[in-house]
Amino acid sequence: MASDQSPAVLEIRDLRIEAKSSDHWSQIVRGVSLTLRKGEVLGLVGESGAGKSTVGLAALGYLRPGARASGGSVRLMGTELLAIPEEQRRRLRGTKVAYVAQSAQAAFNPVHRLMDQITLVAVDRGGLSRAEAEKRAVALFTALQLPDPQNFGARYPHQVSGGQLQRAMVAMAMICNPALIVFDEPTTALDVTTQVEVLISIRKVIAEFGVAAIYITHDLAVVAQIAHRVAVLRYGEVVEEAPIAAIMDHPEHPYTQSLWAVHEMPANDPETQETPRAPLLSVEGLGARFGTFEVLQDIDLRIGRGETVALVGESGSGKSTLGRVIAGLKAPSAGRALFDGAALPPKLRQRPLELLRRIQIIYQSADTALNPRQTVRAIVGRPLTLYQGLRGVAREKRLIELLRMVELDASHADRLPGQLSGGQKQRVAIARALAAEPELIICDEITSALDKVVQADVLRMMIGLKERLGVSYLFITHDLEVVRAIADRVVVMQHGRIVEQGEKGRVFAPPHEPYTGRLLASVPDMAVGWLDRIIAGRAA
Amino acid sequence: MDQSIDARPATPSRLTRARRLLATAPFTARLGMVLLAIYAFVAIFAPWIAPYGEVEVVSRIPFDGWSAEHLLGTDQLGRDFLSRLIFGARNSISIALVTTLISFGIGCLLGVFSALIGGFVDQAISRFVDALMSVPDLIFILMILSIFGNSIPNLILIIAVLTSTRFFRISRAAALNVASLDFVEAARVRGENLLWISVHEVFPNVLPLILSELGMRFCFIFLSIAALSFLGVGIQPPMAEWGSMVRDNAALINMGDITPLIPAASIALLAIAVNFVVDWLLNRVSGLNEEG
Numbered sequence: 001m002a003s004d005q006s007p008a009v010l011e012i013r014d015l016r017i018e019a020k021s022s023d024h025w026s027q028i029v030r031g032v033s034l035t036l037r038k039g040e041v042l043g044l045v046g047e048s049g050a051g052k053s054t055v056g057l058a059a060l061g062y063l064r065p066g067a068r069a070s071g072g073s074v075r076l077m078g079t080e081l082l083a084i085p086e087e088q089r090r091r092l093r094g095t096k097v098a099y100v101a102q103s104a105q106a107a108f109n110p111v112h113r114l115m116d117q118i119t120l121v122a123v124d125r126g127g128l129s130r131a132e133a134e135k136r137a138v139a140l141f142t143a144l145q146l147p148d149p150q151n152f153g154a155r156y157p158h159q160v161s162g163g164q165l166q167r168a169m170v171a172m173a174m175i176c177n178p179a180l181i182v183f184d185e186p187t188t189a190l191d192v193t194t195q196v197e198v199l200i201s202i203r204k205v206i207a208e209f210g211v212a213a214i215y216i217t218h219d220l221a222v223v224a225q226i227a228h229r230v231a232v233l234r235y236g237e238v239v240e241e242a243p244i245a246a247i248m249d250h251p252e253h254p255y256t257q258s259l260w261a262v263h264e265m266p267a268n269d270p271e272t273q274e275t276p277r278a279p280l281l282s283v284e285g286l287g288a289r290f291g292t293f294e295v296l297q298d299i300d301l302r303i304g305r306g307e308t309v310a311l312v313g314e315s316g317s318g319k320s321t322l323g324r325v326i327a328g329l330k331a332p333s334a335g336r337a338l339f340d341g342a343a344l345p346p347k348l349r350q351r352p353l354e355l356l357r358r359i360q361i362i363y364q365s366a367d368t369a370l371n372p373r374q375t376v377r378a379i380v381g382r383p384l385t386l387y388q389g390l391r392g393v394a395r396e397k398r399l400i401e402l403l404r405m406v407e408l409d410a411s412h413a414d415r416l417p418g419q420l421s422g423g424q425k426q427r428v429a430i431a432r433a434l435a436a437e438p439e440l441i442i443c444d445e446i447t448s449a450l451d452k453v454v455q456a457d458v459l460r461m462m463i464g465l466k467e468r469l470g471v472s473y474l475f476i477t478h479d480l481e482v483v484r485a486i487a488d489r490v491v492v493m494q495h496g497r498i499v500e501q502g503e504k505g506r507v508f509a510p511p512h513e514p515y516t517g518r519l520l521a522s523v524p525d526m527a528v529g530w531l532d533r534i535i536a537g538r539a540a
Numbered sequence: 541m542d543q544s545i546d547a548r549p550a551t552p553s554r555l556t557r558a559r560r561l562l563a564t565a566p567f568t569a570r571l572g573m574v575l576l577a578i579y580a581f582v583a584i585f586a587p588w589i590a591p592y593g594e595v596e597v598v599s600r601i602p603f604d605g606w607s608a609e610h611l612l613g614t615d616q617l618g619r620d621f622l623s624r625l626i627f628g629a630r631n632s633i634s635i636a637l638v639t640t641l642i643s644f645g646i647g648c649l650l651g652v653f654s655a656l657i658g659g660f661v662d663q664a665i666s667r668f669v670d671a672l673m674s675v676p677d678l679i680f681i682l683m684i685l686s687i688f689g690n691s692i693p694n695l696i697l698i699i700a701v702l703t704s705t706r707f708f709r710i711s712r713a714a715a716l717n718v719a720s721l722d723f724v725e726a727a728r729v730r731g732e733n734l735l736w737i738s739v740h741e742v743f744p745n746v747l748p749l750i751l752s753e754l755g756m757r758f759c760f761i762f763l764s765i766a767a768l769s770f771l772g773v774g775i776q777p778p779m780a781e782w783g784s785m786v787r788d789n790a791a792l793i794n795m796g797d798i799t800p801l802i803p804a805a806s807i808a809l810l811a812i813a814v815n816f817v818v819d820w821l822l823n824r825v826s827g828l829n830e831e832g
Binding site (some may be wrong): 327348356361365375378382383 | 718721722723726729732740741744745
């Protein structure tokens with residue numbers, strides 16, 4: 001690790017950045033100071049809107065359009081970035097400082113080969129010849145453990161996997177041997193099993209090339225594996241900064257402590273029931289296809305009354321499609337489904353209104369699930385009128401009851417979704433589903449767009465509602481922490497098939513089915529040294 | 541932006557919002573609005589403003605020059621030119637307005653339906669609309685009017701149908717985007733019918749985009765009517781209409797009199813005023829939306 005005597009690569013002092021919103025400037029970064037030495041990795045942790053990316057980009061001397069620096073200084077190896085002209089700053093980027101974005105898919109141009117894009121800056125501004133740059137790129141591909149490093153660069157972005165593309169982007173950032181790299185949530189868009197590989201590669205090259213790095217993430221477990229020090233940002237201010245071990249052991253600021261909210265939720269104990277639950281939904285031999293591609297095959301699934309079944313799997317495993325088939329949004333190609341003992345018609349149009357009422361969906365993104373031009377009253381009130389024929393005072397009374405159930409109140413009824421926070425929006429979506437008085441609610445990643453504290457609140461509320469109303473949940477998620485907190489039974493999916501299902505305790509305890517084991521092993525622990533153990537385990 | 545910050549205060553009243561909106565309008569938009577207000581005033585109060593009747597022959601001298609008695613002189617039949625101009629505003633603007641609204645109704649409803657239903661129905665309607673759009677409007681109108689006869693209801697109907705193709709295209713495109721959003725799917729799963737989804741879920745979200753088109757189409761309809769009248773197949777005499785006033789008095793231009801150009805200028809000014817306002821609305825729609 002870097003000693004305190006080595007000169008600072010990056011020194012940010014009392015940085016203030018303002019952004020223009022509608023007609024006035026508001027401060028989004030309020031006096032942030034950070035120091036970074038050679039070979040050091042600083043984790044920048046915080047929730048959406050905390051100003052992490054803004055600070056990260058400012059370290060590159062870049063401000064987003066509509067933002068301006070109103071004070072402070074950003075010194076990169078002694079050069080004041082805020083004082084030099086834009087042209088000089090531009091020349092530094094890619095050569096002295098580099099950036100790795102969250103989505104490599106969006107960052108690479110799909111019509112050019114990887115090698116051309118990776119070596120572009122090195123040839124253009126880095127003063128390397130094309131042959132030298134390509135040689136360096138191949139060395140980086142090797143260091144990043146990419147397959148077939150000699151020929152990897154000849155491929156187009158769509159010919160490599162998401163994890164490989166993310167590593168290719170790291171290669172692009174490292175090509176000029178920069179002094180500082182900013183990683184902006186580089187693994188957030190990846191599946192957990194892929195995330196581990198990318199994390200291992202990133203850590204390896206940082207150590208090998210001795211570069212200073214800022215690692216931006218909202219995931220404390222990830223930052224614990226990679227950073228030496230962590231700065232926790234909230235509302236554009238650093239609320240806590242400490243070495244990683246210290247912050248993991250004794251988080252001091254209440255806000256930092258709240259990042260453990262979901263992690264610290266008690267795992268619900270599925271009461272061991274002597275008599276099996278009355279089945280609400282049972283699915284047998286279900287299949288579905290897009291064209292000739294089989295997205296679901298041989299799905300057997302049972303959900304009991306008042307039971308929470310968690311459906312886990314990586315992206316592309318078919319878990320969301322299964323939810324859509326049950327909801328009637330996609331017709332199955334094989335198999336049958338029984339709901340409360342009666343056959344469940346495959347198509348939406350064949351289902352009577354009463355049946356539609358009994359199965360409700362809550363979506364991942366409340367932003368698109370709520371009509372932006374309808375008030376909360378119209379959104380939640382509509383099912384009341386449609387299913388129960390409630391109008392006027394009776395409807396209003398029930399509406400307020402529902403809003404209270406989801407921990408909102410009557411004052412929210414007149415608001416538009418745009419005037420609510422992310423957590424409040426998701427609560428409105430939940431209230432809309434509850435308004436139908438359903439027996440089964442399909443929850444499709446309903447907490448993954450929310451911050452940790454809000455996630456914990458929403459999960460706690462969902463557990464309470466289930467106990468009060470006796471409703472069943474099909475909880476589709478990729479987050480095993482959420483599963484631990486809420487599920488009775490777990491169904492693990494891979495490549496459109498169910499690989500394992502059973503009581504949560506049994507699925508999560510060894511011995512594991514191989515894929516489940518790999519999935520569980522890939523989720524970073526909220527502790528320093530987890531990645532070291534993985535690497536050590538592999539070497540052994 | 542920040543999830544944990546508590547929500548903004550509730551919606552300010554409509555009046556405050558309208559006033560705030562007006563305060564941020566650029567000079568051109570304000571000018572456009574003032575001009576439109578003047579046009580509307582003249583159109584509504586024409587009988588009280590005009591010094592003489594619409595078809596009243598007030599002078600025995602046709603093409604009389606400007607005088608204190610007849611501010612803009614008289615036309616080819618000895619009617620007061622200023623009075624005809626004022627009544628012309630009333631006729632032209634009201635017909636154009638009705639036509640715009642009808643075409644707006646037909647086009648939007650079909651467009652949103654088409655986007656929501658998709659498949660064969662969408663293809664059939666879209667190709668039919670393409671076929672309609674492939675024939676130049678003016679020629680189409682002339683053809684239809686010569687078959688079904690030349691009356692104001694016919695004129696309104698044919699122009700409305702042709703213009704509705706534009707509304708169809710834009711509302712369909714906008715509705716396609718909205719129809720893929722989760723709240724529309726949620727409404728389907730809830731068991732709502734097509735009409736309800738169109739009117740309550742989709743339409744309010746595509747309206748801002750179409751509103752700007754509305755102003756633009758009004759201009760074009762106005763110009764079509766004027767052009768048709770100028771050709772002699774639009775609004776028929778003795779009804780006053782700006783397009784036909786230009787044609788009827790065109791001979792005066794040869795004598796160095798600019799009077800016939802005044803109705804033409806009125807048309808141009810109205811088109812400019814509407815465009816000023818529409819431009820500003822378009823910018824607001826494409827730029828930052830208040831409701832995010």
